[in-house]
Amino acid sequence: MPSRLIIPATILLFSSLLQAQDKEPGGDFIRLVDGLDEPEEFYCFDLAGWGAHLQLDDPLQTHTCKGRGGQDQMFHFDGNRLKVSLYDRCVQVAGSSGVTLAGSAVLARPCSDNPLQDMALNDSGQIQVGETDYCLGAGEDSAEASGPSHMWRTLVTVKCDSAQAALATWQIGMDSD
Secondary structure, three states: OHHHHHHHHHHHHHHHHHHHHHOOOOOEOEEEOOOOOOOOOOEEEEOOOOHHHOOOOOOOEEEEOOOOOOHHHOEEEEOOEEEEOOOOEEEEEOOEOOEOOOOOEEEEEOOOOOHHHEEEEOOOOOEEEOOOOEEEEEOOOOEEOOOOOOEEEEEEEEEOOOOOHHHOOEEEOOOOO
């Protein structure tokens, strides 16, 4: 009689594992509102590399939004920190003595009280760095990434009041608003 219970329990356990794999990890995509040269797939925050080739210490980039399976594109706000959802890292802009400049790289670093990790999504859809005049923006140039179906751009600091709002207006999630 116990063997009769093992098979249904095994099937139930296997089914639960498959369902867990189908769910996106914690966090969400941070998508550029303007599709630029990716008008159907858009650009999302992205860790460099993927899977076993992930480069956590390389600068972050914007990359064609991957949809399902885009675990390296999952981020979430936790107070005034923007966290990389699957890794114990926070988004931090490069700088010196707590000061950043236009064009500075955006990195995934261990979470700390560094003021260059202070981020907020403001009402205009820009992600502002602390009390600075800088926001996170996509680079002006794009290039193919792993073939012509995916594109990437740098992720850098830009002046929040710059004329290039299309490069620095973000939304949380993939739904068009």
